[in-house]
Amino acid sequence: MQPINTALCSFGMSGRLFHAPFISVNPKFNLYGVFERTKNLAKAIYPAVKTFRSLESMLADEAIELVIVNTPNITHYEFAKKVVNAGKHLVIEKPFTATVTEAEELIALAKKKQVVMSVYHNRRYDSDFKTVQKILNEGCLGIMVEAEFHYDRFVPELSYKVHKETPTDAVGSLYDLGSHLIDQALQLFGLPKAVFADLDTYRPNSKVADYFDLKLYYPSHRVILKSSYFVREPLPGNIIHGTQGSFIKPKADVQEKDLQAGKMPGAHNWGIEPDNEKGLLHTEKDGKIIKEFIPTLNGNYMEYYNGMYEAVRNNKDAPVTGKDAMQVIKVIEAALKSNKERKVIDL
Known part of the structure:
Protein backbone atom coordinates (compact mmCIF):
# COMPACT_ATOMS: atom_id res chain seq x y z
CA MET A 1 0.00 0.00 0.00
CA HIS A 121 -19.61 16.80 2.86
CA ASN A 122 -18.59 14.95 6.01
CA ARG A 123 -22.05 15.10 7.58
CA ARG A 124 -23.06 12.19 5.37
CA TYR A 125 -21.09 10.19 7.91
CA ASP A 126 -22.84 11.53 11.03
CA SER A 127 -24.41 8.88 13.25
CA ASP A 128 -27.90 10.41 13.16
CA PHE A 129 -27.95 10.81 9.37
CA LYS A 130 -26.73 7.26 8.78
CA THR A 131 -29.50 6.01 11.08
CA VAL A 132 -32.18 8.08 9.33
CA GLN A 133 -30.93 6.78 5.99
CA LYS A 134 -31.20 3.19 7.23
CA ILE A 135 -34.77 3.70 8.48
CA LEU A 136 -35.88 5.18 5.15
CA ASN A 137 -34.08 2.51 3.11
CA GLU A 138 -35.91 -0.18 5.08
CA GLY A 139 -39.28 1.39 4.25
CA CYS A 140 -40.34 1.48 7.90
CA LEU A 141 -42.52 4.58 7.51
CA GLY A 142 -44.47 3.74 4.37
CA ILE A 143 -44.81 6.43 1.71
CA MET A 144 -43.08 9.70 2.61
CA VAL A 145 -45.26 12.64 3.64
CA GLU A 146 -42.94 15.15 5.31
CA ALA A 147 -39.39 15.38 6.65
CA GLU A 148 -37.93 18.19 8.74
CA PHE A 149 -34.21 18.56 9.47
CA HIS A 150 -32.64 21.13 11.79
CA TYR A 151 -29.09 22.38 12.30
CA ASP A 152 -29.60 24.76 15.22
CA ARG A 153 -27.20 26.46 17.62
CA PHE A 154 -27.24 29.05 20.37
CA VAL A 155 -24.51 31.49 19.31
CA PRO A 156 -25.80 35.08 19.64
CA GLU A 157 -22.37 36.69 19.22
CA LEU A 158 -20.59 37.26 15.91
CA SER A 159 -17.75 34.96 14.88
CA TYR A 160 -14.19 36.13 15.55
CA LYS A 161 -13.45 34.99 11.99
CA VAL A 162 -13.94 38.19 10.01
CA HIS A 163 -14.39 36.37 6.69
CA LYS A 164 -17.48 34.59 8.08
CA GLU A 165 -19.16 37.90 8.93
CA THR A 166 -18.24 39.89 5.83
CA PRO A 167 -21.12 40.02 3.28
CA THR A 168 -19.43 38.48 0.27
CA ASP A 169 -20.34 35.59 -2.02
CA ALA A 170 -20.73 32.16 -0.35
CA VAL A 171 -20.97 33.64 3.17
CA GLY A 172 -23.78 33.07 5.68
CA SER A 173 -25.46 30.16 7.41
CA LEU A 174 -27.17 28.93 4.23
CA TYR A 175 -23.76 28.20 2.70
CA ASP A 176 -22.11 27.04 5.94
CA LEU A 177 -24.76 24.95 7.71
CA GLY A 178 -27.27 24.78 4.89
CA SER A 179 -24.75 22.96 2.69
CA HIS A 180 -24.82 20.05 5.13
CA LEU A 181 -28.61 19.83 5.39
CA ILE A 182 -29.17 20.24 1.66
CA ASP A 183 -26.61 17.55 0.83
CA GLN A 184 -28.28 15.17 3.28
CA ALA A 185 -31.73 15.89 1.83
CA LEU A 186 -30.46 15.29 -1.71
CA GLN A 187 -28.86 12.02 -0.64
CA LEU A 188 -32.17 10.85 0.82
CA PHE A 189 -34.64 12.16 -1.75
CA GLY A 190 -32.80 13.47 -4.82
CA LEU A 191 -33.15 16.94 -6.35
CA PRO A 192 -36.50 18.63 -5.52
CA LYS A 193 -38.85 20.04 -8.13
CA ALA A 194 -38.96 23.48 -6.52
CA VAL A 195 -37.66 25.53 -3.56
CA PHE A 196 -39.07 28.23 -1.29
CA ALA A 197 -36.77 30.01 1.17
CA ASP A 198 -36.96 32.54 3.99
CA LEU A 199 -33.61 33.98 5.11
CA ASP A 200 -33.03 36.54 7.83
CA THR A 201 -30.49 38.15 10.15
CA TYR A 202 -31.10 38.15 13.91
CA ARG A 203 -27.75 38.56 15.68
CA PRO A 204 -27.02 42.16 16.74
CA ASN A 205 -24.80 43.92 14.18
CA SER A 206 -24.75 40.90 11.89
CA LYS A 207 -24.40 41.66 8.18
CA VAL A 208 -24.91 38.10 6.92
CA ALA A 209 -27.92 35.79 7.06
CA ASP A 210 -27.89 33.65 10.20
CA TYR A 211 -31.36 32.09 9.87
CA PHE A 212 -32.93 30.05 7.11
CA ASP A 213 -36.14 28.11 6.56
CA LEU A 214 -36.24 26.16 3.30
CA LYS A 215 -39.07 24.11 1.87
CA LEU A 216 -38.16 21.58 -0.81
CA TYR A 217 -41.05 20.41 -2.99
CA TYR A 218 -41.08 16.78 -4.18
CA PRO A 219 -43.92 15.12 -6.14
CA SER A 220 -45.13 13.09 -3.15
CA HIS A 221 -43.83 14.95 -0.09
CA ARG A 222 -42.19 18.04 1.39
CA VAL A 223 -38.82 18.51 3.09
CA ILE A 224 -38.17 21.39 5.51
CA LEU A 225 -34.63 22.51 6.36
CA LYS A 226 -34.13 24.99 9.19
CA SER A 227 -31.30 26.64 11.08
CA SER A 228 -31.08 29.41 13.66
CA TYR A 229 -28.34 30.71 15.96
CA PHE A 230 -30.96 31.42 18.67
CA VAL A 231 -32.03 27.94 19.72
CA ARG A 232 -30.98 27.34 23.31
CA GLU A 233 -33.25 24.30 23.70
CA PRO A 234 -33.15 22.47 20.35
CA LEU A 235 -35.92 20.47 18.77
CA PRO A 236 -35.04 17.00 17.43
CA GLY A 237 -32.78 17.41 14.43
CA ASN A 238 -34.61 14.75 12.40
CA ILE A 239 -38.41 14.54 12.20
CA ILE A 240 -39.84 12.25 9.51
CA HIS A 241 -43.46 11.27 8.86
CA GLY A 242 -44.81 8.67 6.44
CA THR A 243 -48.15 7.04 5.74
CA GLN A 244 -47.40 4.26 8.25
CA GLY A 245 -45.46 6.03 10.97
CA SER A 246 -42.86 8.49 12.22
CA PHE A 247 -39.18 8.55 13.16
CA ILE A 248 -37.85 11.25 15.48
CA LYS A 249 -34.13 11.45 16.20
CA PRO A 250 -31.96 14.04 17.99
CA LYS A 251 -29.00 15.52 16.14
CA ALA A 252 -26.39 14.01 18.39
CA ASP A 253 -23.27 12.94 16.46
CA VAL A 254 -20.33 13.08 18.90
CA GLN A 255 -17.39 13.32 16.49
CA GLU A 256 -16.92 17.10 16.46
CA LYS A 257 -17.16 17.29 20.25
CA ASP A 258 -14.66 14.44 20.64
CA LEU A 259 -12.24 16.02 18.17
CA GLN A 260 -12.42 19.32 20.07
CA ALA A 261 -11.61 17.39 23.25
CA GLY A 262 -8.49 15.95 21.63
CA LYS A 263 -9.80 12.45 20.96
CA MET A 264 -8.34 10.88 17.84
CA PRO A 265 -10.24 8.91 15.17
CA GLY A 266 -10.13 5.18 15.73
CA ALA A 267 -10.11 5.54 19.51
CA HIS A 268 -12.29 3.28 21.65
CA ASN A 269 -16.02 4.00 21.15
CA TRP A 270 -15.33 6.38 18.25
CA GLY A 271 -18.54 7.84 16.81
CA ILE A 272 -20.86 6.10 19.28
CA GLU A 273 -23.69 8.26 20.63
CA PRO A 274 -25.01 8.00 24.20
CA ASP A 275 -27.95 5.60 24.58
CA ASN A 276 -30.30 8.41 25.57
CA GLU A 277 -29.97 9.95 22.08
CA LYS A 278 -31.62 7.02 20.29
CA GLY A 279 -34.30 7.77 17.73
CA LEU A 280 -37.96 6.88 18.35
CA LEU A 281 -39.68 4.76 15.71
CA HIS A 282 -43.49 4.75 15.93
CA THR A 283 -44.97 2.83 13.05
CA GLU A 284 -47.02 -0.15 11.92
CA LYS A 285 -45.66 -3.43 10.60
CA ASP A 286 -47.73 -6.48 9.59
CA GLY A 287 -50.79 -4.99 11.30
CA LYS A 288 -48.93 -4.43 14.58
CA ILE A 289 -48.19 -1.01 16.08
CA ILE A 290 -44.51 -0.63 16.95
CA LYS A 291 -43.14 2.08 19.23
CA GLU A 292 -39.48 1.57 20.12
CA PHE A 293 -36.12 3.29 20.38
CA ILE A 294 -33.76 2.33 17.57
CA PRO A 295 -30.01 1.77 18.11
CA THR A 296 -27.95 4.50 16.42
CA LEU A 297 -25.34 3.59 13.83
CA ASN A 298 -21.77 4.73 14.48
CA GLY A 299 -20.63 7.98 12.91
CA ASN A 300 -17.25 7.91 11.20
CA TYR A 301 -15.72 10.63 8.99
CA MET A 302 -12.86 8.23 8.24
CA ALA A 318 -15.05 9.92 -5.30
CA PRO A 319 -17.01 9.65 -2.03
CA VAL A 320 -18.71 12.97 -2.85
CA THR A 321 -18.58 13.83 -6.54
CA GLY A 322 -18.39 17.30 -8.01
CA LYS A 323 -21.82 16.75 -9.55
CA ASP A 324 -23.30 15.91 -6.12
CA ALA A 325 -21.83 19.07 -4.61
CA MET A 326 -22.92 21.19 -7.58
CA GLN A 327 -26.54 20.13 -6.96
CA VAL A 328 -26.22 21.55 -3.43
CA ILE A 329 -25.12 24.90 -4.87
CA LYS A 330 -28.01 24.74 -7.35
CA VAL A 331 -30.48 24.52 -4.45
CA ILE A 332 -28.68 27.34 -2.60
CA GLU A 333 -28.89 29.59 -5.65
CA ALA A 334 -32.60 28.83 -5.97
CA ALA A 335 -33.08 29.57 -2.26
CA LEU A 336 -31.35 32.95 -2.58
CA LYS A 337 -33.54 33.83 -5.57
CA SER A 338 -36.65 32.66 -3.74
CA ASN A 339 -35.86 34.78 -0.69
CA LYS A 340 -35.19 37.84 -2.85
CA GLU A 341 -38.32 37.46 -4.97
CA ARG A 342 -40.54 36.01 -2.21
CA LYS A 343 -41.79 33.17 -4.38
CA VAL A 344 -41.34 29.46 -5.14
CA ILE A 345 -38.51 28.79 -7.60
CA ASP A 346 -38.71 25.81 -9.98
CA LEU A 347 -35.57 23.79 -10.49
Whole structure:
Protein backbone atom coordinates (compact mmCIF):
# COMPACT_ATOMS: atom_id res chain seq x y z
CA MET A 1 0.00 0.00 0.00
CA GLN A 2 1.41 3.36 -1.05
CA PRO A 3 0.23 6.20 1.23
CA ILE A 4 -1.06 9.34 -0.46
CA ASN A 5 1.11 12.38 0.29
CA THR A 6 -1.44 14.97 1.37
CA ALA A 7 -1.21 18.71 2.05
CA LEU A 8 -3.58 21.18 3.74
CA CYS A 9 -4.16 24.73 2.50
CA SER A 10 -4.61 26.04 6.05
CA PHE A 11 -4.44 24.92 9.67
CA GLY A 12 -7.36 26.64 11.34
CA MET A 13 -10.24 24.79 12.98
CA SER A 14 -11.11 22.85 9.84
CA GLY A 15 -7.58 21.64 9.23
CA ARG A 16 -6.84 20.95 12.87
CA LEU A 17 -10.08 19.10 13.68
CA PHE A 18 -11.70 17.71 10.54
CA HIS A 19 -8.76 16.80 8.32
CA ALA A 20 -5.35 16.43 9.96
CA PRO A 21 -6.47 13.87 12.58
CA PHE A 22 -8.03 11.59 9.96
CA ILE A 23 -5.06 11.89 7.60
CA SER A 24 -2.45 11.41 10.31
CA VAL A 25 -3.84 8.19 11.82
CA ASN A 26 -4.81 6.55 8.51
CA PRO A 27 -1.95 4.44 7.08
CA LYS A 28 -3.34 5.07 3.59
CA PHE A 29 -2.29 8.74 3.89
CA ASN A 30 0.77 10.74 4.83
CA LEU A 31 0.28 14.24 6.24
CA TYR A 32 3.08 15.70 4.15
CA GLY A 33 2.60 19.47 4.21
CA VAL A 34 0.61 22.48 5.37
CA PHE A 35 0.38 26.00 3.96
CA GLU A 36 0.83 28.54 6.78
CA ARG A 37 1.94 32.05 5.82
CA THR A 38 3.64 32.97 9.12
CA LYS A 39 2.81 30.44 11.86
CA ASN A 40 3.96 26.89 12.59
CA LEU A 41 0.84 25.53 14.26
CA ALA A 42 0.80 22.26 12.33
CA LYS A 43 4.45 21.46 13.03
CA ALA A 44 3.85 21.91 16.77
CA ILE A 45 1.41 18.98 16.64
CA TYR A 46 2.88 17.03 13.72
CA PRO A 47 6.68 17.58 13.83
CA ALA A 48 7.32 15.73 10.56
CA VAL A 49 5.04 17.95 8.51
CA LYS A 50 6.55 20.31 5.95
CA THR A 51 5.49 23.96 6.25
CA PHE A 52 4.99 26.03 3.10
CA ARG A 53 4.84 29.83 3.11
CA SER A 54 2.97 30.15 -0.18
CA LEU A 55 0.41 28.11 -2.10
CA GLU A 56 2.65 28.26 -5.17
CA SER A 57 5.59 26.64 -3.40
CA MET A 58 3.34 23.92 -2.03
CA LEU A 59 1.84 23.13 -5.42
CA ALA A 60 5.35 23.04 -6.94
CA ASP A 61 6.33 20.17 -4.65
CA GLU A 62 6.08 17.09 -6.87
CA ALA A 63 5.81 14.73 -3.88
CA ILE A 64 2.34 16.07 -3.03
CA GLU A 65 -0.51 14.09 -4.63
CA LEU A 66 -3.60 15.34 -2.80
CA VAL A 67 -4.42 18.87 -1.61
CA ILE A 68 -7.19 19.82 0.83
CA VAL A 69 -8.71 23.23 0.02
CA ASN A 70 -9.98 24.22 3.48
CA THR A 71 -9.71 27.99 3.15
CA PRO A 72 -12.51 30.62 3.51
CA ASN A 73 -15.56 29.94 1.33
CA ILE A 74 -14.95 32.80 -1.08
CA THR A 75 -11.50 31.36 -2.00
CA HIS A 76 -12.62 27.79 -2.80
CA TYR A 77 -12.98 28.33 -6.55
CA GLU A 78 -9.69 30.24 -6.89
CA PHE A 79 -7.63 27.78 -4.81
CA ALA A 80 -9.24 24.69 -6.35
CA LYS A 81 -8.52 25.94 -9.88
CA LYS A 82 -4.84 26.38 -9.01
CA VAL A 83 -4.67 22.92 -7.45
CA VAL A 84 -6.25 21.24 -10.47
CA ASN A 85 -4.01 23.11 -12.90
CA ALA A 86 -1.03 21.86 -10.89
CA GLY A 87 -2.20 18.31 -11.57
CA LYS A 88 -2.99 17.47 -7.96
CA HIS A 89 -6.02 15.54 -6.72
CA LEU A 90 -8.12 17.64 -4.37
CA VAL A 91 -10.71 17.74 -1.63
CA ILE A 92 -12.67 21.00 -1.27
CA GLU A 93 -14.36 21.97 1.97
CA LYS A 94 -18.05 22.70 1.71
CA PRO A 95 -19.53 24.80 0.23
CA PHE A 96 -18.09 23.65 -3.09
CA THR A 97 -18.26 27.08 -4.74
CA ALA A 98 -20.33 30.26 -4.60
CA THR A 99 -22.14 29.55 -7.88
CA VAL A 100 -23.16 26.70 -10.16
CA THR A 101 -21.13 28.29 -12.98
CA GLU A 102 -17.94 28.03 -10.91
CA ALA A 103 -18.77 24.44 -9.95
CA GLU A 104 -19.34 23.43 -13.58
CA GLU A 105 -16.02 24.97 -14.59
CA LEU A 106 -14.11 23.08 -11.89
CA ILE A 107 -15.79 19.78 -12.77
CA ALA A 108 -14.83 20.19 -16.43
CA LEU A 109 -11.27 21.22 -15.55
CA ALA A 110 -10.75 18.27 -13.20
CA LYS A 111 -11.95 15.91 -15.92
CA LYS A 112 -9.60 17.51 -18.44
CA LYS A 113 -6.61 17.27 -16.09
CA GLN A 114 -7.62 13.72 -15.04
CA VAL A 115 -7.53 14.43 -11.32
CA VAL A 116 -9.91 13.25 -8.60
CA MET A 117 -11.96 16.10 -7.16
CA SER A 118 -14.30 15.68 -4.19
CA VAL A 119 -16.14 17.95 -1.77
CA TYR A 120 -15.95 17.31 1.97
CA HIS A 121 -19.61 16.80 2.86
CA ASN A 122 -18.59 14.95 6.01
CA ARG A 123 -22.05 15.10 7.58
CA ARG A 124 -23.06 12.19 5.37
CA TYR A 125 -21.09 10.19 7.91
CA ASP A 126 -22.84 11.53 11.03
CA SER A 127 -24.41 8.88 13.25
CA ASP A 128 -27.90 10.41 13.16
CA PHE A 129 -27.95 10.81 9.37
CA LYS A 130 -26.73 7.26 8.78
CA THR A 131 -29.50 6.01 11.08
CA VAL A 132 -32.18 8.08 9.33
CA GLN A 133 -30.93 6.78 5.99
CA LYS A 134 -31.20 3.19 7.23
CA ILE A 135 -34.77 3.70 8.48
CA LEU A 136 -35.88 5.18 5.15
CA ASN A 137 -34.08 2.51 3.11
CA GLU A 138 -35.91 -0.18 5.08
CA GLY A 139 -39.28 1.39 4.25
CA CYS A 140 -40.34 1.48 7.90
CA LEU A 141 -42.52 4.58 7.51
CA GLY A 142 -44.47 3.74 4.37
CA ILE A 143 -44.81 6.43 1.71
CA MET A 144 -43.08 9.70 2.61
CA VAL A 145 -45.26 12.64 3.64
CA GLU A 146 -42.94 15.15 5.31
CA ALA A 147 -39.39 15.38 6.65
CA GLU A 148 -37.93 18.19 8.74
CA PHE A 149 -34.21 18.56 9.47
CA HIS A 150 -32.64 21.13 11.79
CA TYR A 151 -29.09 22.38 12.30
CA ASP A 152 -29.60 24.76 15.22
CA ARG A 153 -27.20 26.46 17.62
CA PHE A 154 -27.24 29.05 20.37
CA VAL A 155 -24.51 31.49 19.31
CA PRO A 156 -25.80 35.08 19.64
CA GLU A 157 -22.37 36.69 19.22
CA LEU A 158 -20.59 37.26 15.91
CA SER A 159 -17.75 34.96 14.88
CA TYR A 160 -14.19 36.13 15.55
CA LYS A 161 -13.45 34.99 11.99
CA VAL A 162 -13.94 38.19 10.01
CA HIS A 163 -14.39 36.37 6.69
CA LYS A 164 -17.48 34.59 8.08
CA GLU A 165 -19.16 37.90 8.93
CA THR A 166 -18.24 39.89 5.83
CA PRO A 167 -21.12 40.02 3.28
CA THR A 168 -19.43 38.48 0.27
CA ASP A 169 -20.34 35.59 -2.02
CA ALA A 170 -20.73 32.16 -0.35
CA VAL A 171 -20.97 33.64 3.17
CA GLY A 172 -23.78 33.07 5.68
CA SER A 173 -25.46 30.16 7.41
CA LEU A 174 -27.17 28.93 4.23
CA TYR A 175 -23.76 28.20 2.70
CA ASP A 176 -22.11 27.04 5.94
CA LEU A 177 -24.76 24.95 7.71
CA GLY A 178 -27.27 24.78 4.89
CA SER A 179 -24.75 22.96 2.69
CA HIS A 180 -24.82 20.05 5.13
CA LEU A 181 -28.61 19.83 5.39
CA ILE A 182 -29.17 20.24 1.66
CA ASP A 183 -26.61 17.55 0.83
CA GLN A 184 -28.28 15.17 3.28
CA ALA A 185 -31.73 15.89 1.83
CA LEU A 186 -30.46 15.29 -1.71
CA GLN A 187 -28.86 12.02 -0.64
CA LEU A 188 -32.17 10.85 0.82
CA PHE A 189 -34.64 12.16 -1.75
CA GLY A 190 -32.80 13.47 -4.82
CA LEU A 191 -33.15 16.94 -6.35
CA PRO A 192 -36.50 18.63 -5.52
CA LYS A 193 -38.85 20.04 -8.13
CA ALA A 194 -38.96 23.48 -6.52
CA VAL A 195 -37.66 25.53 -3.56
CA PHE A 196 -39.07 28.23 -1.29
CA ALA A 197 -36.77 30.01 1.17
CA ASP A 198 -36.96 32.54 3.99
CA LEU A 199 -33.61 33.98 5.11
CA ASP A 200 -33.03 36.54 7.83
CA THR A 201 -30.49 38.15 10.15
CA TYR A 202 -31.10 38.15 13.91
CA ARG A 203 -27.75 38.56 15.68
CA PRO A 204 -27.02 42.16 16.74
CA ASN A 205 -24.80 43.92 14.18
CA SER A 206 -24.75 40.90 11.89
CA LYS A 207 -24.40 41.66 8.18
CA VAL A 208 -24.91 38.10 6.92
CA ALA A 209 -27.92 35.79 7.06
CA ASP A 210 -27.89 33.65 10.20
CA TYR A 211 -31.36 32.09 9.87
CA PHE A 212 -32.93 30.05 7.11
CA ASP A 213 -36.14 28.11 6.56
CA LEU A 214 -36.24 26.16 3.30
CA LYS A 215 -39.07 24.11 1.87
CA LEU A 216 -38.16 21.58 -0.81
CA TYR A 217 -41.05 20.41 -2.99
CA TYR A 218 -41.08 16.78 -4.18
CA PRO A 219 -43.92 15.12 -6.14
CA SER A 220 -45.13 13.09 -3.15
CA HIS A 221 -43.83 14.95 -0.09
CA ARG A 222 -42.19 18.04 1.39
CA VAL A 223 -38.82 18.51 3.09
CA ILE A 224 -38.17 21.39 5.51
CA LEU A 225 -34.63 22.51 6.36
CA LYS A 226 -34.13 24.99 9.19
CA SER A 227 -31.30 26.64 11.08
CA SER A 228 -31.08 29.41 13.66
CA TYR A 229 -28.34 30.71 15.96
CA PHE A 230 -30.96 31.42 18.67
CA VAL A 231 -32.03 27.94 19.72
CA ARG A 232 -30.98 27.34 23.31
CA GLU A 233 -33.25 24.30 23.70
CA PRO A 234 -33.15 22.47 20.35
CA LEU A 235 -35.92 20.47 18.77
CA PRO A 236 -35.04 17.00 17.43
CA GLY A 237 -32.78 17.41 14.43
CA ASN A 238 -34.61 14.75 12.40
CA ILE A 239 -38.41 14.54 12.20
CA ILE A 240 -39.84 12.25 9.51
CA HIS A 241 -43.46 11.27 8.86
CA GLY A 242 -44.81 8.67 6.44
CA THR A 243 -48.15 7.04 5.74
CA GLN A 244 -47.40 4.26 8.25
CA GLY A 245 -45.46 6.03 10.97
CA SER A 246 -42.86 8.49 12.22
CA PHE A 247 -39.18 8.55 13.16
CA ILE A 248 -37.85 11.25 15.48
CA LYS A 249 -34.13 11.45 16.20
CA PRO A 250 -31.96 14.04 17.99
CA LYS A 251 -29.00 15.52 16.14
CA ALA A 252 -26.39 14.01 18.39
CA ASP A 253 -23.27 12.94 16.46
CA VAL A 254 -20.33 13.08 18.90
CA GLN A 255 -17.39 13.32 16.49
CA GLU A 256 -16.92 17.10 16.46
CA LYS A 257 -17.16 17.29 20.25
CA ASP A 258 -14.66 14.44 20.64
CA LEU A 259 -12.24 16.02 18.17
CA GLN A 260 -12.42 19.32 20.07
CA ALA A 261 -11.61 17.39 23.25
CA GLY A 262 -8.49 15.95 21.63
CA LYS A 263 -9.80 12.45 20.96
CA MET A 264 -8.34 10.88 17.84
CA PRO A 265 -10.24 8.91 15.17
CA GLY A 266 -10.13 5.18 15.73
CA ALA A 267 -10.11 5.54 19.51
CA HIS A 268 -12.29 3.28 21.65
CA ASN A 269 -16.02 4.00 21.15
CA TRP A 270 -15.33 6.38 18.25
CA GLY A 271 -18.54 7.84 16.81
CA ILE A 272 -20.86 6.10 19.28
CA GLU A 273 -23.69 8.26 20.63
CA PRO A 274 -25.01 8.00 24.20
CA ASP A 275 -27.95 5.60 24.58
CA ASN A 276 -30.30 8.41 25.57
CA GLU A 277 -29.97 9.95 22.08
CA LYS A 278 -31.62 7.02 20.29
CA GLY A 279 -34.30 7.77 17.73
CA LEU A 280 -37.96 6.88 18.35
CA LEU A 281 -39.68 4.76 15.71
CA HIS A 282 -43.49 4.75 15.93
CA THR A 283 -44.97 2.83 13.05
CA GLU A 284 -47.02 -0.15 11.92
CA LYS A 285 -45.66 -3.43 10.60
CA ASP A 286 -47.73 -6.48 9.59
CA GLY A 287 -50.79 -4.99 11.30
CA LYS A 288 -48.93 -4.43 14.58
CA ILE A 289 -48.19 -1.01 16.08
CA ILE A 290 -44.51 -0.63 16.95
CA LYS A 291 -43.14 2.08 19.23
CA GLU A 292 -39.48 1.57 20.12
CA PHE A 293 -36.12 3.29 20.38
CA ILE A 294 -33.76 2.33 17.57
CA PRO A 295 -30.01 1.77 18.11
CA THR A 296 -27.95 4.50 16.42
CA LEU A 297 -25.34 3.59 13.83
CA ASN A 298 -21.77 4.73 14.48
CA GLY A 299 -20.63 7.98 12.91
CA ASN A 300 -17.25 7.91 11.20
CA TYR A 301 -15.72 10.63 8.99
CA MET A 302 -12.86 8.23 8.24
CA GLU A 303 -15.21 6.55 5.75
CA TYR A 304 -14.83 9.65 3.60
CA TYR A 305 -11.03 9.44 3.54
CA ASN A 306 -11.09 5.71 2.89
CA GLY A 307 -13.29 6.51 -0.09
CA MET A 308 -10.79 9.11 -1.29
CA TYR A 309 -8.00 6.55 -1.16
CA GLU A 310 -10.03 4.19 -3.33
CA ALA A 311 -10.75 7.01 -5.79
CA VAL A 312 -7.11 8.09 -6.09
CA ARG A 313 -5.41 4.69 -6.00
CA ASN A 314 -8.04 2.35 -7.47
CA ASN A 315 -9.99 4.58 -9.87
CA LYS A 316 -13.24 4.31 -7.89
CA ASP A 317 -15.83 7.09 -7.72
CA ALA A 318 -15.05 9.92 -5.30
CA PRO A 319 -17.01 9.65 -2.03
CA VAL A 320 -18.71 12.97 -2.85
CA THR A 321 -18.58 13.83 -6.54
CA GLY A 322 -18.39 17.30 -8.01
CA LYS A 323 -21.82 16.75 -9.55
CA ASP A 324 -23.30 15.91 -6.12
CA ALA A 325 -21.83 19.07 -4.61
CA MET A 326 -22.92 21.19 -7.58
CA GLN A 327 -26.54 20.13 -6.96
CA VAL A 328 -26.22 21.55 -3.43
CA ILE A 329 -25.12 24.90 -4.87
CA LYS A 330 -28.01 24.74 -7.35
CA VAL A 331 -30.48 24.52 -4.45
CA ILE A 332 -28.68 27.34 -2.60
CA GLU A 333 -28.89 29.59 -5.65
CA ALA A 334 -32.60 28.83 -5.97
CA ALA A 335 -33.08 29.57 -2.26
CA LEU A 336 -31.35 32.95 -2.58
CA LYS A 337 -33.54 33.83 -5.57
CA SER A 338 -36.65 32.66 -3.74
CA ASN A 339 -35.86 34.78 -0.69
CA LYS A 340 -35.19 37.84 -2.85
CA GLU A 341 -38.32 37.46 -4.97
CA ARG A 342 -40.54 36.01 -2.21
CA LYS A 343 -41.79 33.17 -4.38
CA VAL A 344 -41.34 29.46 -5.14
CA ILE A 345 -38.51 28.79 -7.60
CA ASP A 346 -38.71 25.81 -9.98
CA LEU A 347 -35.57 23.79 -10.49
